[in-house]
Amino acid sequence: MMTEEIKAIKVRPQPKSETRKHIIIVRVQHNFGVLTRITSLFAGRGYNIESLTVGKTHEPNVARITIVVEGNERVVEQIIKQLRKLIETLRVRDITDIPHIERELVLIKVHAGEDKARDEIMRLVNIFRAKVVDVSVDTYTIEVTGNSEKIEAFINLLRPFGLKDIARTGVLALTRESAKEGLQEHKVE
Amino acid sequence: MPKKRGADIVIDVLLEEGVDTVFGLPGGAIMEVYDALFDAPLRNILARHEQAAAHMADGYARATGRVGVVMATSGPGATNLVTGLATAHMDSVPMVAITGQVPRNYIGTDAFQEADVVGITRPITKHNFLVTDIKDLALILREAFYLARTGRPGPVLVDIPKDITQQEYDYKMPTEKDVEAALPGYKPHYEGNPVQIKKAAELIRKAKRPVLYVGGGVIIGNASEELRELAELTRIPVTTTNMGKGAFDETHPLALHMLGMHGTYYANMAVYNADLLIAVGARFDDRVTGKIDEFAPEAKIIHIDIDPASISKNIHVDVPIVGDVKNVLQKLLKELKKKPVEWVKARESWLKQIEKWKEKHPLSYQKSDKIIKPQYVIEEIYNITDGEAIISAGVGQHQMWAAMFYKYRYPRQFLNSGGLGTMGYGFPAAVGAKLGRPDKTVFAIEGDGSFVMNMQDVITAVQYRLPIKIAIINNEFLGMVRQWQQLFYDSRYSSVCLAVHPDFVKLAEAMGAVGLRATKSKEVREVLQKAMEINDRPVIMDFVVDREENVLPMVPAGKSYREMIVSPKQKGEAETMYLVG
Numbered sequence: 001m002m003t004e005e006i007k008a009i010k011v012r013p014q015p016k017s018e019t020r021k022h023i024i025i026v027r028v029q030h031n032f033g034v035l036t037r038i039t040s041l042f043a044g045r046g047y048n049i050e051s052l053t054v055g056k057t058h059e060p061n062v063a064r065i066t067i068v069v070e071g072n073e074r075v076v077e078q079i080i081k082q083l084r085k086l087i088e089t090l091r092v093r094d095i096t097d098i099p100h101i102e103r104e105l106v107l108i109k110v111h112a113g114e115d116k117a118r119d120e121i122m123r124l125v126n127i128f129r130a131k132v133v134d135v136s137v138d139t140y141t142i143e144v145t146g147n148s149e150k151i152e153a154f155i156n157l158l159r160p161f162g163l164k165d166i167a168r169t170g171v172l173a174l175t176r177e178s179a180k181e182g183l184q185e186h187k188v189e
Numbered sequence: 190m191p192k193k194r195g196a197d198i199v200i201d202v203l204l205e206e207g208v209d210t211v212f213g214l215p216g217g218a219i220m221e222v223y224d225a226l227f228d229a230p231l232r233n234i235l236a237r238h239e240q241a242a243a244h245m246a247d248g249y250a251r252a253t254g255r256v257g258v259v260m261a262t263s264g265p266g267a268t269n270l271v272t273g274l275a276t277a278h279m280d281s282v283p284m285v286a287i288t289g290q291v292p293r294n295y296i297g298t299d300a301f302q303e304a305d306v307v308g309i310t311r312p313i314t315k316h317n318f319l320v321t322d323i324k325d326l327a328l329i330l331r332e333a334f335y336l337a338r339t340g341r342p343g344p345v346l347v348d349i350p351k352d353i354t355q356q357e358y359d360y361k362m363p364t365e366k367d368v369e370a371a372l373p374g375y376k377p378h379y380e381g382n383p384v385q386i387k388k389a390a391e392l393i394r395k396a397k398r399p400v401l402y403v404g405g406g407v408i409i410g411n412a413s414e415e416l417r418e419l420a421e422l423t424r425i426p427v428t429t430t431n432m433g434k435g436a437f438d439e440t441h442p443l444a445l446h447m448l449g450m451h452g453t454y455y456a457n458m459a460v461y462n463a464d465l466l467i468a469v470g471a472r473f474d475d476r477v478t479g480k481i482d483e484f485a486p487e488a489k490i491i492h493i494d495i496d497p498a499s500i501s502k503n504i505h506v507d508v509p510i511v512g513d514v515k516n517v518l519q520k521l522l523k524e525l526k527k528k529p530v531e532w533v534k535a536r537e538s539w540l541k542q543i544e545k546w547k548e549k550h551p552l553s554y555q556k557s558d559k560i561i562k563p564q565y566v567i568e569e570i571y572n573i574t575d576g577e578a579i580i581s582a583g584v585g586q587h588q589m590w591a592a593m594f595y596k597y598r599y600p601r602q603f604l605n606s607g608g609l610g611t612m613g614y615g616f617p618a619a620v621g622a623k624l625g626r627p628d629k630t631v632f633a634i635e636g637d638g639s640f641v642m643n644m645q646d647v648i649t650a651v652q653y654r655l656p657i658k659i660a661i662i663n664n665e666f667l668g669m670v671r672q673w674q675q676l677f678y679d680s681r682y683s684s685v686c687l688a689v690h691p692d693f694v695k696l697a698e699a700m701g702a703v704g705l706r707a708t709k710s711k712e713v714r715e716v717l718q719k720a721m722e723i724n725d726r727p728v729i730m731d732f733v734v735d736r737e738e739n740v741l742p743m744v745p746a747g748k749s750y751r752e753m754i755v756s757p758k759q760k761g762e763a764e765t766m767y768l769v770g
Contacts, residue, residue: 010483010486011482011483012485029373032321044312077501081497081500084497085496087316088374
């Protein structure tokens, strides 16, 4: 065996970046099957969707999709490029780092049998500006809106009472017009 | 304008798009279209299997640069296209597939020959459509052609329910403008960013050990001429990927031939030691890079590609340039010519170093005057065709030998399934290539395992009197798997022995082709000469070769170029060569 000495193993430096939550807004032609294209893209390439919401817009035949996804810069950059590559995609923006309003609506069914629990829950409902939308002998159904942090905090506080069911819309987001100068397209080049 | 059947609209659009050949088989759901085709000025090549039809359309497209068209019926007809579409998708081949679907009122009822074809083919096409209204039919078909051939090309599928092909409609042929208006989000980026191009030129001027790494994008983008000019102007050596073969003349002194897993020693050494890598129309695929952390460890990278998603996907790039390669290379050349190019003199020591590597380990094999060496067959095919033939290969060892030992000089000369690695691709693709380029000698270089996957379509080649030369590199093994088993699984040859084959000579005769066989070295040339004389039917040449020959050099999957196996010491024993840092 003819082996030449390895002087040193050289390694290509790769830029590092932290994994964090990104909010991506996608505007698409509202065609038959367009949502499937987006979800199957995420599934096929192994990206994890934390939440995805879709709805019509004021423009005819345009839908707006808000995707919350966790990943490092490289993964998110690739997700955005793959979304842009879809033929029916009109625009893709990562608004994570630009001022935006983020809301989620959640319905929570929580055990509330004893008076003490009912009082305590009502106090939390008031603090979080939530609303009781249905009452039964031993449950409350509560509606709450807010950003992810608020929602998570609220759910955690209700947890000890015993959660029966939760329905979440997923995150919706719009950029703040008041901070438009900060608005930047995600750079391709 | 009088009303027309949906089926006639399909034919009208095909003619409008300049299509003269389609590949396919009829069946229940697409019968109406075949009825319209009956007296249309178009020929349908009646393949015997839809997979073969898809590869034929693919071969036609790769050999001519035009959109290949394949048609199939619903259900099994369409699902048989899947491998062909995925193959074309991975290699960016412009194709339009038209499939029949069950009538609209049957969709979703599990009707006879119903399958969710749009669902099945979504991830393996550039885009696909289900036509739900005859009003959209012509526009959708034209969108399909537009999408297939523009930007980064790819296959597009249009699924048409049978009742729409039968329905009548008073339509107007949509214009290119209508098509663009229907695709508001589709805007391929053709112009490179001038700032980036300037940066690239600066890096090229400063580089001491630059290498051009060229992929299939240069062929697809018709940029070979610009590439040659760039290489010669800057004196930068060129290595190509498997898909890039023919983008740069392999007999040119600056040619380093293929890089990567089965790349040449000198190409891999050059890339490993480079201080600048200029990737043009290539995508840093794992078969090229090996261990990504150690790929071109000291090089700055310029990456020119039309697909933004290819950039920084697998590797971080210093200067990305999104654009059509031809356009970008022209601008880069202009930029480089702005200043005197004396700096190229500094390249001479680098080129000398590369010459040394070329001398140390040229592409070679142990010759034999008795047993047929597979590489020898390829060399003889090269000699007898004066290097001018179109070569279409299957997938496996024979594909790599066809890549290494035939020297490609022109774009569109070497067809093979580089991305998906589809066995059974070579021969049917050769049928498409021959139909698209009847002026050229077309060789299908096939492995015995690969050939039998689509050999039924020899019948098609006989029917259309296509003088395709099929060279089977027959080692009675699934050879590449056997090679890996030998090298990495302690020679445990699990399910790779293909000892039972049909007699390929008799098989050829039974199908109406000519069968020839060579079992000794000295018979190779004679068999090839006989094959070259036949011009009215296909020839199957059974080259019975050394069974355990390996494809070398080899960088084992996921390993660094440092761990390249360069040449066999004795039979069955590989010699590892560690590249010097």
